[in-house]
Amino acid sequence: MDYKNAGVDIEAGYRSVELMKEHVKRTMRPEVLTGLGGFSGAFSMEKYKNMEKPTLVSGTDGVGTKLKLAFLMNKHDTVGIDCVAMCVNDIACAGGEPLFFLDYIACGKNIPERIATIVSGVAEGCRQAGAALIGGETAEMPGFYPVDEYDLAGFAVGIVDQKDLITGADIKAGDVLIGMASSGVHSNGFSLVRKVFNMKEEYMNTYFEILGRTLGEALIEPTKIYVKALETVKNAGVNIKGCSHITGGGFYENIPRMLPDGMRAVVKKDSYEVPMIFQMLKIDGRIEEQMMYNTFNMGIGMVLAVDPSQADSCMEAIREAGETPYVLGEVQAGEKGVTLC
Numbered sequence: 001m002d003y004k005n006a007g008v009d010i011e012a013g014y015r016s017v018e019l020m021k022e023h024v025k026r027t028m029r030p031e032v033l034t035g036l037g038g039f040s041g042a043f044s045m046e047k048y049k050n051m052e053k054p055t056l057v058s059g060t061d062g063v064g065t066k067l068k069l070a071f072l073m074n075k076h077d078t079v080g081i082d083c084v085a086m087c088v089n090d091i092a093c094a095g096g097e098p099l100f101f102l103d104y105i106a107c108g109k110n111i112p113e114r115i116a117t118i119v120s121g122v123a124e125g126c127r128q129a130g131a132a133l134i135g136g137e138t139a140e141m142p143g144f145y146p147v148d149e150y151d152l153a154g155f156a157v158g159i160v161d162q163k164d165l166i167t168g169a170d171i172k173a174g175d176v177l178i179g180m181a182s183s184g185v186h187s188n189g190f191s192l193v194r195k196v197f198n199m200k201e202e203y204m205n206t207y208f209e210i211l212g213r214t215l216g217e218a219l220i221e222p223t224k225i226y227v228k229a230l231e232t233v234k235n236a237g238v239n240i241k242g243c244s245h246i247t248g249g250g251f252y253e254n255i256p257r258m259l260p261d262g263m264r265a266v267v268k269k270d271s272y273e274v275p276m277i278f279q280m281l282k283i284d285g286r287i288e289e290q291m292m293y294n295t296f297n298m299g300i301g302m303v304l305a306v307d308p309s310q311a312d313s314c315m316e317a318i319r320e321a322g323e324t325p326y327v328l329g330e331v332q333a334g335e336k337g338v339t340l341c
Contacts, residue, residue, distance in 0.1 A: 012110040016138055019116035023123035027133040031099070034134065041134030043100050045159075053162035057096035061086035062153035065190040069220050071149055072201055076114055078222040079152055080121025081128070082187040085223035086247065087156040088129040089302065092230045093243040093258075095166040096158035098129045103136035103154040108145035110138060118152060121222070128225040131156060164234075168242035168258040168305070175241060175331040176311040177255075177265060181324040182301035184277055186223040188248040189295045193219065196285035210276045218277050226302045229321035233304070236317035242305035246297040253294065255303055255338050264334035265303075268341060272326040275299045293340060305331060 004010070017037060024036050033042035048054050063082045070079050080103070088098040103122050105115060115138055126133045136154070145151070185193060197203065197215065204216030211218045226245075233240060242258035255265045278299060282292050292298060306314045311327065318325035 012112050013138060013140065015112035016110060016115040019112050020119040023116065023120040024133050027101075027123050027126040027131065029099075029130075029132040032132045032134055036135070038135075041100065041102065043132070043134060048159055051159075051161040055160050055162045055165065057091050057094045057158045057160055058155060059087040059090035059158075060153070060155035061090070062151065063187055065194060066187050066220070067150070067152060068194060068199070069190065069204070069216065072199060073204055073216050073220060075220060076117045077121050078220060080118050080123070081125040081222035081225070083152050083154050084122055084125025084129060084131070084156070085225045086187055087154055088125075088131060088158070089223075089226050089245045091156055091158035092227045093166065093245050093302075094158075094160060095164045095234070095240070095243075096160040097231070098131040098156050098158040098227060100132045100134045101126050101129075101154055101156045102134065103152065104139070105136070105150055105152055106139045106141055106145060107150035108140075108142055109147040110140040118150070122154070125222075125225060129156075129227045131158075166240050166243050169260055171241045171258070171260055171263055171305050171331055173263065173331055173333045174308060175305045176308050177267065177328040177330060178304045178306060178311065178314055178318070179272065179300040179326045179328045180224075180226060180229060180302040180304075180318055181272070181326070182246070182275075182297045182299055183224045184218055184221040184275065186247070186297055186301060188297065192285070192287075192295055193281065196281055196287070208280075210280070224301050224323075226323070229318055229323045230302075232321040233314055233317040236313055236320075238306055238310045238314045238317060240304050240306060240314075244303045246300055246303060248295075250295050250297060251293045251300075251340065252290075252338050256336055258303075258305065259331070259336050261336055262333060263336060264332050265329065265338045266332050266341065267329040267338060271328045272299060300326070300328070303328065
């Protein structure tokens with residue numbers, strides 16, 4: 001008896017590392033001091049020593065049950081973008097610059113080519129965020145995961161000068177709420193998505209005119225990474241008072257997280273066009289509107305609060321970064337929460 005007969009192929013692990021090296025290389029930054037394969041990753045902070053109060057910010061998350069769709073479609077090159085996005089967008093919400101990312105892949109069977117494909121998506125997400133992929137772990141766990149399934153999670157570390165932290169403390173009545181368009185469902189709410197739609201390969205491959213693509217293509221579209229857009233807004237001189245990443249819990253749970261006590265977000269539902277994928281979910285699943293806005297991003301992946309005098313500059317900067325902005329509403333005095341009207 002040996003480890004391979006027990007279900008763990010060490011040679012496959014070595015092969016996976018070799019195949020992923022080319023993808024990891026694309027994410028490197030000058031501050032990275034170690035190569036792939038060591039016991040830890042080292043990142044120099046020398047560049048940031050002139051900050052008044054350098055502050056580390058971090059985020060961790062996984063892809064969740066959206067992975068079930070990847071298994072069904074046998075498409076593994078984009079879920080890594082989702083994994084990175086869920087972490088770095090949270091860091092960017094605090095005003096932070098993502099520095100590096102580490103991933104964790106647990107699988108029933110290590111198929112090197114598939115692992116490398118997953119990591120290629122992670123690397124692409126890191127490239128979009130400007131973060132280095134400095135390490136990770138691939139755990140082969142036979143008997144714990146089915147041989148054709150895996151889990152994917154990770155975490156990111158970023159930095160911000162303490163004076164530039166986005167805390168929401170200065171938000172006041174009259175501030176403008178600006179939203180950035182999402183790319184679709186992103187990586188939240190898929191436990192409900194999988195209950196609404198027929199999760200069969202044939203149905204996922206069905207083309208829908210209202211979507212302009214197949215249902216599977218619309219659902220697996222990776223999460224947008226807003227790091228560059230928020231950086232562009234900051235560089236334009238706009239003071240982002242508050243920032244909310246619209247993830248699980250939708251508008252109702254996430255927008256209040258950036259608000260101080262005594263402030264309420266008022267969002268106009270007709271301020272933007274809700275993407276058709278959410279209309280399909282609502283109709284096919286017979287989901288009440290309140291539940292839709294309490295589960296999904298509804299077409300808005302990030303919400304900013306800015307002073308009215310800077311709203312136009314903020315919108316212009318977001319467009320310059322290649323994203324689509326909307327004026328969603330405003331902040332009013334009242335009980336902390338969200339009103340949709």
